[in-house]
Amino acid sequence: MTRDLLLKGIQNIFRDIFDEDNLVIEDSTNSGEIEDWDSLNHINLISAIEKEYKIKFNLGELIALKNVGAMIDLMIEKLKNT
């Protein structure tokens, strides 16, 4: 799966979780830029991504993430192994 496809895919998940149909995310997007990106929505976001892409994250990996781009990098690594 290409990086662009992943970005589009998780953008749809972001739009659903944050109830913003026109939300556009990019590699540099982080939790400070989306008003409702609180701890509970973060858990919901990770759960939705895990279910959609059939991958699992561990806490250490998630703590290290700084933005959407880092999340996509991690996803690409995990999807290589599935």
Place this chain on the structure above:
Amino acid sequence: MKSYKFADIKVGLEETFFIKINSEKVEKFLEISGDSNPLHTDSQYSKSKGFLNKVVYGMLTSSFYSTLVGVYLPGKYCFLQGIDIQFSKPVYIGDILKISGKVSYINEAYKQVEIKAFMMNQDNIKISKATIKVGIIDE
């Protein structure tokens, strides 16, 4: 009360309990919520709208989803984080409800568990279903 810890919880784990809806529960819900809509309080009105009798509050029956997670699955260590409910059939006073839930997904990193739940009445008709997200606070 059940007290499943995170390590005990696996996808497919199920719990079920039963409850009878009586007029006392409905009256208490009216007192607590202030929802005096005639659909719930006036049988003549509810019958005129095509129902068999006064309709029991959907949010009263939904409170048993709280019981499901808070007492049965996972029980003691539950922290309710979200619930999405759909109602499909009306409930009436005297109905006996079977409330069931099954673990459908586990977020290992954040100790969040998703439970697919539903309620059936005494005629084996599904009256609602729910997707419930709970945190496990076992540490």
